[in-house]
Amino acid sequence: MSNTAGKAYAMNVITPIPWWKAIWQWVIFNAVIYLPTFLKGLINLSLIHYARWTLIGRNSFPHLGPNQPKEDLHYSYMMFESNFNGSWDQYIDSFSFAIPSGLDMFWRHNVGYPKSIPLHGFYDYIRFNQVETDHYYNAYPCAAANDVKTAISLFDNLKDFSEQLSSLDDDEFLVAYNEFLNDNQASLGSMGIAPGAANE
């Protein structure tokens, strides 16, 4: 069982939601794209590579054939999946410190959800409804989301910079090189492996 792969952690949470509230939740999810505030919080945390929320209608569990019994459920379900950097505790802490109202907006309608403050009710709810990952693959275990983003930025800038090379004499080059370092100094952190992890 592996919830982690290098610098990333795979979290899966599945929670029930009354089918009629699921409709409202669907509206909220779609509206969020147009509401910058919540996404601003997530983006500033910059702990997440990719995350998703999926609403599963109670009649929408995949049914592939007559020999598979059809599901008969009271509730619809919401599945949350995240690929993030840091330990479980650090991740949940960061979210609940920084954007508690955002968390409430996403989970409020779920069955049994306490609010995100006080903290331990929220912790317990997520832990209780979390499913362990059996196999987790990360294409770049040595890179956090910030490492990937700064790498892309640096790469694109380096390509542009290298194209000027032939037109500059030595002194001009050094001036341009120093300016390049200055402009890209935020992308020059060392690469390495994940810091030692606490036991779950």
Next chain:
Amino acid sequence: MSKTLDLYDIQGNICKGYGRYGFPKARYFFISFNEVSDSRNFLLNLIEKITTAEVWPVRNDSSVKPSSTTNIGFTYAGLAALKIPERSLKGFPVDFTMGMKARSHILGDTGSNSPEHWDSIWQGDKVHAWLSINGRDDDEISQRYSEMKALLSDYPGIELLSGHRGPNGSILEYQDASAVFENGEATGKEHFGFTDGIGNPYFEGSGIHISRLPGRGKLMRDGSWQPLAAGEFVLGHPDEAREYPPAPEPKLLSRNGTFMVYRKLHENVDTFAHYLDTHVKGFDGSKDLLMAKMSGRWPDNGAPLTLAATDEEKAALDARMADLVQRTDDGDECAKGQLKQLRSQWINFDYDKDASGSKCPIGAHIRRTNTRGSLEHEKGAFDRPGALVDRRRLMRRGLPYGGIDETMSDSGEQGIIFMSIGASIERQFEFVQQQWVNYSNDFKLGNDKDPLIGNHDGHLTDKHIIQSGHPPQETALHGQPSKPPFFCTEMPRFVETRGGDYFFIPSITALRMIAEDMIDPS
């Protein structure tokens, strides 16, 4: 709504840093409980000697303050040895239960930091309790220590542990610590030459004067400061997450208590001095500036780089300070006000105007260990500017050690006894140590480490970036060619862990319950 705490029930060093109150000397010693009833009786007799957090109204009024202080804390092994009920033991958080040695992979205590290199007292699990004496001078320390030894000698079931490396190759049964003195005066300096211990957090009900709030509490959206919730530092009180911090049952055992991290941090003074001498050659600035760019504060007076970011600006600041001090001494009330305002900026500052690190490098020591709202890259993204740091604050209570009875050197015994107090070791100290000291993802600087205390190994990439003094994209404004960032590379390990553990600091009430074996086991 303001909070009051029962300061007579809380041990003194939780609310106060004794150093500020005229106690620049300390002695720490550790005991083992070999026999339960002797141990409990000792504790019973100790209670009246324990210093509480009661307010000492006037700093220099020695009639109110004790001549020396005494405090006590317990490891998990110690509480188990005292036969605290199983149910209570199980209620302690995992970090405390495991103890610091077992958490070395989280803390980066590897290589030369790893427990096998620690002072011998920390080998095995004999350390059950920590006792501290803080005093005005060596005589008062010795006197109180003699009293304590006399008391201990009445209880043969308790062992005073030896095994602290001391000056000149000695092995001692205590660890001394002391402020660094200059011209007979105690300073806030430590052995690398930095001024340390500026800016501890301010929490509700601590009894500390409100004038010390700005820069020390939590920063609100409107720019004002509020005290942090007491529960960030004292168990049994609501914390910043609007709940009671997790703590063992029964409530009286944990209420008004807290956790303390104790770490002996050896300073390789020669290595550090040599590193500075070597690297200042390629650096555009003085050695003091290079030191400041590693720490975040100027070494001589602790001025933050946000206040003066170059040698020229520092000279101007020093001149202004000197002028204000002179005029204040001459009775100029206006100058006095200005001086006070200027001094407050030593603590009350943020990095809002320094997002690129051109003044205080993003990876500088103080910017890592107290990020002060700088992690909210876009204003308004979080509930509060300090949302990611308010619950990661470290209340520091330590002192330097060594450098008195022997010449300092890498192989000598000098450094800092680092002590940090808080309601959650994992959320506060361990998080800062793991994520902000030995790692830099939150600063978008990958695997870079704290230049002063990071667990470097001299590799090329064990580095610290001193961001360019001209923020990017502004070089055109200055009309000058860009200065590139400066890289401190191949950093060796300046600071090494030489021992320590996690301690529970009980309230006076809890101490009595432990001593009288009065904790309800059901």
Next chain:
Amino acid sequence: MSNASGNAYALTTLCPITNGAILDDQGNETEAHDKVVRRLLQDIPLNEGSFFAEVDNTYFARLFILNDVFFQQGNEFEQDHLKSKYLCFNSNFHGDLEPYLESMWNNCEPQVRSIWQHCVGFNLVNSAHEFITYIKACQLKTTLFFNGSNDESLTKQLKALYVKQIFSEFVLTQQGKSASETKQNFKYFLQRVQLNNLQSPSWKPGQSELKP
């Protein structure tokens, strides 16, 4: 379209696992399907050893078994139970769904079969096309996809990470050198990293250690 954010795709699937036990040649019951699948999943090698390293453009992939939904405990809640267990296969990748699944089938058919053969109806899957149809039947529509990173191709991401590793070290070695030396060394650096060749040199998918 909420399955995608730019060129980054979020595939969410629940593949029903056949109930009951596997029958041996004599028709006797041996082990339950879900137990076999779980063991297979836990035995997949990690990082660069995972078969997902062979599936082009996979950023992150995960496999887990959903045994049942959780009863929230309490009088006011209903108790739901799933009638089948589900293999949850979620993937974040660059590009479109069909080429991705095709690559998965073409590059990893044996591993895919060994796992998915325990899912309902998979015995009818014998080609990439049929695999695509099958997965689409198990696909759930992502409601909100948060992309906290980027949507570049995996090749570019890995190349950029490699270049950052080499360049961030390069700049440290050049500090204080003369203009002509720096320019010459920078040329060597470009020759070494070959910015225009995204395939190589580069990090390998799933690479779990930095290589010098």
